[in-house]
Amino acid sequence: MKRLTAKEETALVAAAAVDLRVVVGQLRRRLREQAQPDDFTPSQIAVLAHLERFGPSTVTDIAAAEGVRPQSMGATVATLESAGVVGGTPDPGDGRRTILALTPAAREWIETNRAAKEDWLFRAIQTNFDAAEREQLAVGIELLKRLIKS
Amino acid sequence: MKRLTAKEETALVAAAAVDLRVVVGQLRRRLREQAQPDDFTPSQIAVLAHLERFGPSTVTDIAAAEGVRPQSMGATVATLESAGVVGGTPDPGDGRRTILALTPAAREWIETNRAAKEDWLFRAIQTNFDAAEREQLAVGIELLKRLIKS
DNA sequence: CTAATATCAGGACAACTGATATAT
DNA sequence: CATATATCAGTTTTCCTGATATTA
Numbered sequence: 472m473k474r475l476t477a478k479e480e481t482a483l484v485a486a487a488a489v490d491l492r493v494v495v496g497q498l499r500r501r502l503r504e505q506a507q508p509d510d511f512t513p514s515q516i517a518v519l520a521h522l523e524r525f526g527p528s529t530v531t532d533i534a535a536a537e538g539v540r541p542q543s544m545g546a547t548v549a550t551l552e553s554a555g556v557v558g559g560t561p562d563p564g565d566g567r568r569t570i571l572a573l574t575p576a577a578r579e580w581i582e583t584n585r586a587a588k589e590d591w592l593f594r595a596i597q598t599n600f601d602a603a604e605r606e607q608l609a610v611g612i613e614l615l616k617r618l619i620k621s
Numbered sequence: 622m623k624r625l626t627a628k629e630e631t632a633l634v635a636a637a638a639v640d641l642r643v644v645v646g647q648l649r650r651r652l653r654e655q656a657q658p659d660d661f662t663p664s665q666i667a668v669l670a671h672l673e674r675f676g677p678s679t680v681t682d683i684a685a686a687e688g689v690r691p692q693s694m695g696a697t698v699a700t701l702e703s704a705g706v707v708g709g710t711p712d713p714g715d716g717r718r719t720i721l722a723l724t725p726a727a728r729e730w731i732e733t734n735r736a737a738k739e740d741w742l743f744r745a746i747q748t749n750f751d752a753a754e755r756e757q758l759a760v761g762i763e764l765l766k767r768l769i770k771s
Numbered sequence: 772c773t774a775a776t777a778t779c780a781g782g783a784c785a786a787c788t789g790a791t792a793t794a795t
Numbered sequence: 796c797a798t799a800t801a802t803c804a805g806t807t808t809t810c811c812t813g814a815t816a817t818t819a
Contacts, residue, residue: 481735481747483755484743484746484747484755485670485735485743486674487746487755487758487759487762488670488740488742488743488746489667489670489671489673489674490759490762490766491648491742491746491758491762492652492663492666492667492670492742493667493671493686493687494762494765494766494769495645495648495649495652496649496663496664496667496687496688497687497688497769498641498645498765498768498769499645499646499649500688500689500786501688501769502642502645503786503808504787512808512809513642513646513809514646514808514809514810516642517642517643517646520639520642520643524639529776529777530776530777530778531775531776531777537643537646537647538646538647538650538651539650539809539810539811540810540811540812541776541777541778542777542778542779542810542811542812543809543810543811545777545778546778546809546810547809549778565775565776565818565819566776566817566818566819567775567776567777567817567818567819568775568776568777568818569776569777585635590638592638592641592642592768593634593635593638595768595771596634596637596638596641596768597631597634598771599767599768599771600764602625604764605633605634605637607757607760607761607764608637608641608761608764608765609637609640610757610760610761611757611758611760611761611762611764611765612637612640612641612644612761614750614754614757614758614761615644615648615758615761616640616644617749618648618742618745618746618749619644619647619648619651621745621748621749650810653784653810653811662783662784662785663784663785664784664785664786679800679801680800680801680802681799681800681801689785689786689787690786690787690788691800691801691802692786692787692788692789692801692802692803693785693786693787695801695802695803696785696786696802697785699802715794715795715799715800716793716794716795716800717793717794717795717799717800717801718794718799718800718801719800719801
């Protein structure tokens with residue numbers, strides 16, 4: 472392994488930064504363009520996934536987890552509520568809070584969607600990568616998580 | 622290495638998909654919130670980085686590389702031109718094309734920005750990852766590029 | 772009274788579609 | 796005439812900020 476000069480190292484890091492910026496932008500666009508007319512947007516899917524994974528939560532909880540403002544998350548959640556996939560009940564112990572949960576319709580949609588493999592990202596990972604590559608992908612995702620928290 | 626059942630494999634792929642969605646969204650927001658008032662937006666920085674790495678290009682070239690429509694890229698480039706960091710000269714061999722290039726002011730900005738460590742992503746990769754991890758990150762990015770093209 | 776929760780109103784960014792002018 | 800490049804105009808999505816009501 473060759474020892475790099477500071478200048479060479481800087482160039483490599485800069486190249487990685489460029490690539491990562493591009494990939495993030497493209498992935499985002501790819502995810503969005505998969506959305507069908509009667510489908511949910513990426514932000515909406517993220518909320519459904521959060522509720523499925525972490526259980527009933529408040530708007531503020533979800534906003535903090537996703538890294539957006541409560542007002543922004545409120546708008547997303549409102550859309551999901553009127554679509555009938557998220558329901559809110561007042562917190563019995565704290566009148567300010569509204570506890571959000573998935574409706575049966577939401578759980579059914581998630582099941583159906585995964586079974587029909589209509590999730591582009593899911594299918595793409597499954598069909599394009601072998602076990603070793605999926606492991607590498609997982610390592611890369613962990614590195615990105617660390618980057619975000621830094 | 623344990624042999625996985627189909628069900629276990631499906632769960633792993635689904636988890637990777639969820640993680641990747643979240644990471645993409647958070648990285649995007651992280652990049653955006655770094656923007657200072659007199660700074661460039663993420664899309665603008667992506668264009669500057671592209672021109673630095675690949676040299677003079679047309680709007681259509683950059684749009685294809687970034688995966689957006691020429692009209693969208695045209696708007697971003699127009700802003701950069703009026704900011705004086707990108708200049709366009711007509712292609713001598715093809716009157717339809719305008720060759721875009723970084724101005725000296727742009728190169729100065731890039732230098733200053735990196736030296737002042739104001740580029741969050743650049744600095745984060747440099748300070749958080751060692752050489753081996755940067756290699757793993759590069760592998761992960763290559764996998765994501767393949768995913769996008771699939 | 773201060774802090775937390777949620778919501779309303781308006782605005783910015785970054786993409787989109789459709790249409791058009793010009794050059795090959 | 797068909798294709799490629801670039802641009803104009805209008806729209807959408809998703810986030811933002813600032814202000815406000817309500818409850819703890």
